[in-house]
Amino acid sequence: MAPTPSWVKALKPSGPQGHELLKQERAKSNIAVEKLSEFLFTKKVIERKRRVLEILESEETFDKSQNYFAGRIDRFEIALARAKKLRQLKVKHGWTLKEFRAAGELISEPGPYGLHESMFLITLHDQGTPEQHEIFLKKAENYEIIGCYAQTELGHGSNVRGLETTATWNSGDKTFTIHSPHLTASKWWIGSLGLTANYAVVMAQLIIDGKPYGPHPFVVQIRDLETHEPLENVHVGDIGPKFGYNTMDNGFLLFNKVKIPHVNMLAKFSRVDPNTNKYVRPSSPSLVYGTLTWVRSTIVLQAGGVLARGVTIATRYCAIRRQFQDRDAQEWERGENQVLNYTMVQIRLLPLLAATFALHFTGQSMMQLYQESQMKMSRDAGKAGSAQRGAGPEETHSGSDLLADLHATSCGLKSLASSIAAEGLEVCRRACGGHGYSSFSGIGPWYADYLPTTTWEGDNYMLTQQVARYLLKSARSVLKGEMPTNDTTHILSNYLSRADMGAAFDVIGKDEDLVAAFAWRTAYLTFEASKHRDEQKKAWNDLLVDFYRLSKAHSQYLIVKNFYEVLRSSSTTNELDPETLALMHKLFRLYALNTLEQESSEFYTSGATTVRQIVLARTNTVMKLLKEIRPHAVRLVDAWDFPDWQLDSSLGRYDGRVYEDMFHRASELNPLNAITVDPYPDSGVTFKKDESREFKSKL
Amino acid sequence: MAPTPSWVKALKPSGPQGHELLKQERAKSNIAVEKLSEFLFTKKVIERKRRVLEILESEETFDKSQNYFAGRIDRFEIALARAKKLRQLKVKHGWTLKEFRAAGELISEPGPYGLHESMFLITLHDQGTPEQHEIFLKKAENYEIIGCYAQTELGHGSNVRGLETTATWNSGDKTFTIHSPHLTASKWWIGSLGLTANYAVVMAQLIIDGKPYGPHPFVVQIRDLETHEPLENVHVGDIGPKFGYNTMDNGFLLFNKVKIPHVNMLAKFSRVDPNTNKYVRPSSPSLVYGTLTWVRSTIVLQAGGVLARGVTIATRYCAIRRQFQDRDAQEWERGENQVLNYTMVQIRLLPLLAATFALHFTGQSMMQLYQESQMKMSRDAGKAGSAQRGAGPEETHSGSDLLADLHATSCGLKSLASSIAAEGLEVCRRACGGHGYSSFSGIGPWYADYLPTTTWEGDNYMLTQQVARYLLKSARSVLKGEMPTNDTTHILSNYLSRADMGAAFDVIGKDEDLVAAFAWRTAYLTFEASKHRDEQKKAWNDLLVDFYRLSKAHSQYLIVKNFYEVLRSSSTTNELDPETLALMHKLFRLYALNTLEQESSEFYTSGATTVRQIVLARTNTVMKLLKEIRPHAVRLVDAWDFPDWQLDSSLGRYDGRVYEDMFHRASELNPLNAITVDPYPDSGVTFKKDESREFKSKL
Structure with a gap:
């Protein structure tokens, strides 16, 4: 590969330079960026990140410069090397789990130890007996065995009950025989299984x-x-390339009558008594239910940050990229317009910017609720002796009641939040124009790796049935005249009590009315669904589309409500300066009104708003909010505090040196340029010269 | 890599088998698949495809089995080999351009000769003088020189006027100096330039x-x-990896004062007179305008087929995949339900199935209109001597008038159609559940390669301004009382004439009313925009979001109208049997009513429908149509007639052997499985054994 000629090295982008433009952008707003970051994450977490980042950046193993160029095998090998190095660093620096996870977030790629370090260890820990901890968990924690969690099968995803793999108890020799009766019984998609694991749950x-x-x-x-x-009798391997996630060895696994000892069945909750050969029932199945709720709440919290990466990249780049002049511009306004000044770009990016905060706050609230419910659960457990059945105010705020609400909430919000994040990332990618398609934008690869989140831990469509089921149940209880026991039954009974008066929400004028309109629509849709199912006895299958809408409406209400409540809470008003707080309120309004406008048909059919209000929201209020938020856009994404090293994006660089970086990566890091082709059809040669290997080894 | 054990080879998927299920599906419907295919494509085109396919399948160069596994460099090398082989086959078999293009569609990957064979040859042909044809075009046609078309720059995409590369006329030695004054002047994204081309326009x-x-x-x-x-003084190379399109060498290009002779400026339309050193103005700039219109019409036509690939794969797989039981199922209804039976899956897939036909017919109509306008243009040119200015019915249907309408139409439809196709493919991918994420689904890679279509030939957001400009102009003409000259002005003046009576469209009862409601909404939005811009003098930038909506509304109207008109045309009613025709009408209604429901707020604010009609459309009519179309879904996608070789999809196999194929590819074709890792963090080794190269070379 020829070195870059000196005349090329002397070239600069035409002015104004990206770094000048971002400087101007940052000067336009006086949001206290650092303060806002600390409000979002706490100072402690930010400092932790910086500390870990310094270590990672100094390790050659984590050099990212060839990430976008490497093929699957190389990428996997590097990812494995990184996983090993990360484990070594954890031991060397005595990292806590939080520090270890912070490192993972900065590296931002799935790794071959991923499922060992999460589901394998968690399952052994949570579902194993002390004896099993001794035999399996200790070794796993020391990486003497590397494991994975093998649930999904080639023919069975969401429906766990349909799994085909069998474990047959042999009363004679007190063993189980693990067997795959069909090809569709093959375990499939199992992370860390393909090449890495030597054990599996x-x-x-x-x-x-x-x-x-x-x-x-x-x-x-x-x-x-x-x-x-x-x-022997185990067939295992990698399932092949995927849309993303290619640093992970998702695997397949088949068994041909493999015997395992009695102790290998994880027996904390249910087990086979080896003496009687009888099944012993689980003591507390709802604990697992709790774990899923926790996992889904995490997904909601992460969705904000996931989306914020795309919004950060696109916002910075759209402040640097200039295209065309404003059509109404005067003669003297020379030069092209920053793309971020076009309302068509603002309407795509700024509501997503608002969504990053909305999701972040909602996720935080859920994690908090989860912890509260767990605490109440254990308190309840203490009082279990005196527990009594029946509906009554005493029982209503019990831990399990909260957990049931949180379970449904987490299903709907997991579905909505991960959809918003995934689809939002693609909007961000396209908002970058042509360059968004380059891997160097950093959005495409990140999007591709994130996409499975819309499917795992409950498919985003499937999950909405659980929300509907819960809301239907709540509606029945309210219709029976039972007292409201939580926010859900509260908004339902509030709706019923006003059903013959209708609503009059000042959605544009008052923020609390805006929240109330979302609650009203949810309640309306819930009672509609209840009418269809319980009165008209419509088939469940015929209602799935309505249920999906209902779940979405309910989750949108929850996000809007959480956003609003966080902004009103005393900790927020104390921590944020008035200007930042006022801007956050604008972001709240933008998020809520833009959502309202997108779902307008449900708002007016429910009577939550008039048609005129929706038209005004769209043509006046939202457009005005875009204008008001626009000057602060770059500082607001700065508050998300992504290090350049984490973003790994030419377009999203903090310093705005976008074109220099694109060019550097293309011209100087790209191994394809170490190849000289023969261009003629009949030559019988494709590559005249291939120095790509030498080139890569030199890096 | 260990061979597959015999006990694994003996395994079958659990029943019912995929091939049995697809057989049942095909038995449920009596759509005349072959007849419908011929109606869509003509018998001639189908036979051509089969003929070419046979040749391609017999050539080892086109073996697709490693496509999903290969890294960028290997993929590019194979693509180059294929491009060369394809050229050789063209010569050997004396293929026409149509046969050559059919081969390209079957191979379905961008190739390094792509821009040589399209824009380079076309530009030389269309914009070169006979002398230049002699010097450049002939060599290019014989592949003695390989070229590309270098327009876009690192800092300049859509705005061609902002290009920075200069060509300075040197009157002394009658040459031009080509120069890149800044880094942002670097040509960028140029297909076939990265490694392959030795010439560039x-x-x-x-x-x-x-x-x-x-x-x-x-x-x-x-x-x-x-x-x-x-x-010398040329810096050129590949721009690096992208979200898709990685078999193409998109390139960058910088010049340091490179001199070229006078003859190298393509001079058919405008040129520099070497004697006077003066610029000679273009004779007919609107011809280029015509080419763009043609390119965009092609994109509309292709969008149907592009989407149909995803719909074919997802529909077949959803007929095979089974998950859960129907919640209302009776005890005796054993086994899991086909995913395609769930309404939540139907509502995602079947409107897209309808869209494939809608887009196909619309594209066909546009190509036809384009040809008509071209013919009229040349007839007009003959009468040019007697041409007169002024508004009058005589002038109204002139070729250039038609072309102006078609130009605007093609902008809006290009934008909408490619967005429908791109977003629809992602919907199809997710409808396949977890397996949609595997490259073997065939949807992800296809989607990734298609995505640039939403940006090139006019960014899908930018383009909508052109539609709005045209509609505003048409509104002004109608408001001035001028006679309608085409469909656009016709629907506008029809709206005006009924403005004080309002509308009463029976959208659920009558198909022609459904079309009229779409026209009404377009006219309403056009006059709203006209009020904002022309009366209230709102800033252009503040109206971009409205313009985007307006363009979308107009294009949706055109699609619905075209679909309807094709179904009513005598050639359709003659060619299709009554049952297929009736089903096509249902698809039309599903497409139109589902679109109406998604855009409902514009339909009721415009007064085109009542709120009640929209609620009924959603909860009754659309759900009923889903039920009625469901049994025919597999046969309908069969009519798109994609050979398995073209789809290259485990999930979309015609024979339904989905799981066998997934397993075969993962277990037997996947080179990653020729690697044995060392799993322990402290071993200092990543791969114990790497036989992936040997494995690949054996294939």
Whole structure:
């Protein structure tokens, strides 16, 4: 590859320079960026990030410069090397779990130890007995065995009960036989399984004496601890390339009657008694239910940050990119206009900017609620002796009641938040114009890696049925005249009490009315659904589309409500300066009114707003908010505090040196340019010269 | 890599088998698939495809089995080999351009000769003089020189006038100096330039005697014809990896005062007179305008087929995939339900299935209109002597008038159609659940390659301004009382004439009313925009969001209208049997009513429908249509007639052997499985054994 000629090195982008433009942008607003960052994350978390970043940046293993160029095998190998190095660093620096996770976020790629360090360890910990902790968990924690969590099968995703893999109890020798009766029983999509793991927690249908007892977790060794070759009667491998997530070895796994000892069934909740050969029922199935709720709440919280990466990149680049003159510009206004000044760009980016904060606050509230419910649960457990059944105000705010509400809430919000984040990232990518398509934009690869979140931990469409089921149940209770026990039943009974007066919400004038309009629409849709299902006895399947809408409406209400409540809370008003707080209120209004406008048909059919209000919201209020927020856009994304190293984006650089970076990566880091082709069809040669390997090894 | 054990080979998916399910699906409907295919494409085109397919399948170069596994460099090398082989086959078999293009569609990947074979040849042909044809075009047609079309720059996309590359006329030695004054002047995104081309048509600002004359095309040699090394003072290379399109070498290009002779400025329309050193103005700039219209019409036509690939894959797989039981299912209804039976899946897939036909028919109509306008243009040109100015019915249907309408139409439809296709493909991918994320689904890679269509040939957001400008102009003409001259002015004046009576469209009961409601909404939005711009003098920038909506509304009207008119035309009613025709009408209604429901706020604010009609459309009519179309879904996608070889999808196989194919690709074609890792963090080794190269070479 020829070196860059000196005349090229002397070239600069035409002015105004990106760094000048971003400087101007930052001068236009006096948002206290640092203060806002600390409000979002706390000072402690930010300092932790900086500390960890310094260590990572100094390690060659984590050099990102070839990430976008490497093929699957190289990427996987590098990811494995990074996973190992990260473990070494954790030991060396005595990192806490939080520091370790902060490192993972900065590296921002799935790694081959991913499922070992999450689901494998968690499942062994949560579902294993002390004896099993001794045998499996200790070794796993020391990386003497590397594991994964094998649930999904080639033919079975969301429906766990449909799993085909069997674990048959052999009363004779007190063992289980793990078996894959069909090709569709093959475990599939299992992270860390493809090449890395030598152990797996396998979810299999327990069979005792010919009778099925449903899926249970079994610890199974799958590869030799020395040679790492698959054990006999185990067929295991990587499932191949994916839309993203290619640094992870998602795997497949088939068993041909593999025997495992009795102790390998994780037995904290249910087990087989080896003496009686009988099944012992689970003591507390709702604990697992709790874990899923926690995982989904995490997804909601993360969705804000996930989206914020795209919004940061696109906002900065749209402040630097200039295209055309404003059509109404005067002669003397020379030069092209910053793309971010066009309302068509603002309407795409600024509501997403508002959404990043909305999701972040909602996620935080959910995590808090989850912790509260867990605390109440354990307090309730203490009082379990005196517990009594029946509906009554005493029981209503019990931990399990809160948890049921939180479970439904987390389903709907997981679905909505991850959809907003995934689809929002694609909007950000396109808002960058042509360059958004380059891997160097940093959005495409990030989007591709994030997409599975819309499917895992409950498919985003499937999940909405759980929300509808919960809301229907709540509607029944309210219709029976039971007292409201939580926010959901509260908004439903409030709606009922006003049903013959209708609503009159000043959605443009008053923020609390805006929230109330979202509550009204949810309640309206809930009672509509209840009418269809409970009165008209419509088929469940015929209502799925309505249920999806209902869940979305409910989750939108929750986001709007949380955003509003966070802004009103005393901790917020104390921590944020008045100007930042006022701007946050504008972001709240933009998010809420833009959502209202997008879902306008449900707002007016429910009578929550008039048609005129919606038209005014769109043509006046939203457009005005865009104008008011625009000058602060760059500082607002700065508050998300992503280090350049984490974003790994030419377009999203903090310093605005966008074109220099694009050019550097293309011209100087791109191994394809170490190849000289033969361009003629009949030559019989494709590459005249291929120095790409030498080039890469020199980097 | 260990061979697949015999016990694995013996495994089958659990029943019912995919091939049985698809057989049942095909038995449920009696749509005449072959007949419908011929109606869509003509028998001739289908036979051509089969003929070409047979040749391609027999050539090892086109073997697709490693496509999803190969890294960028390998993929590019294979794509180059394929491009060369394709050229050889064209010569060998004496293929027509149509046969050649059919081959390209079957191969379905962008290739390194792509821009040579399109824009380079077209530009030389259309914008070169006979002398230039002799010098450049002939060599290009014989692949003695390989070219590209270098317009876009690092800092300049849509705005061609902002290009920075200069071509300065040297009156002394009668040459031009091509120069890149800044880094942002670097040509960027140029297909076939990165590694392959040795010539480029460079769009550069013509400068004569210090005065700029705007961008013009110059033929510039960039690489040595023997060594293929860049010429002196030329810096050229590949711009790096992208979200998709990685078989193409999109390139960058910088010039340091490179001199080219006078003959290298393409001079059919405008030129520099070498004797007087004066600029000679273009004779007919509107011809280029015509080419763009043609390109955009092609994009509309292709959008149907592009989307149909995703819909075919998702529909077949959703007929095979089973998850959960229907909640209302009876005890005796054993087994899991086909995913395609869930209304939540139907509402995502079936309107897209309807859209494939809608877009196909609309594209066909546009191509036809384009040809008509071209014919009229040349007839008009013959009568040019007697032409007269002024508004009158005689002039109204002139070729240029038609072309102006078609130009605006093509802008709006290009934007809408490519957005529908791109976003629809992602919907199809997700409808496949987890497996949609696997590259073997065939949707992800196809989507990633298609995405640039939303940006090139006019960014999908930018373009809508042109539609708005045209509609505003039409509104002014109608408001002035001028006679309607085409469909656009016709629907506008029809709206005006009924403005004080309002509308009463029976959108659910009558198909022609459904079309009229779409026209009404377009006219309403046009006059609203006209009020804002012309009366209230609102800033152009403040109206961009409204313009975007207006363009979308207008294009949706055109699609609905075209779909309807095609179904009513005598050629359709003659060619299709009554049952298929009736089903097509249902697809029309599903497409129109589903669109109406999604855009409902504009329909009721315009008074085109009542709120009640929209609620009924959603809850009754659309749901009923889904039920009625559902049994025919598999046969309808069959009519799109995609060979398996073209789809290259495990999930979309015609024979339904989905799981066998997924497993085969993962377990037997995946080179990552020829690697054995060392799983322990402290071992200092990542791969114990790497036989991936040997594995690939054996394939």
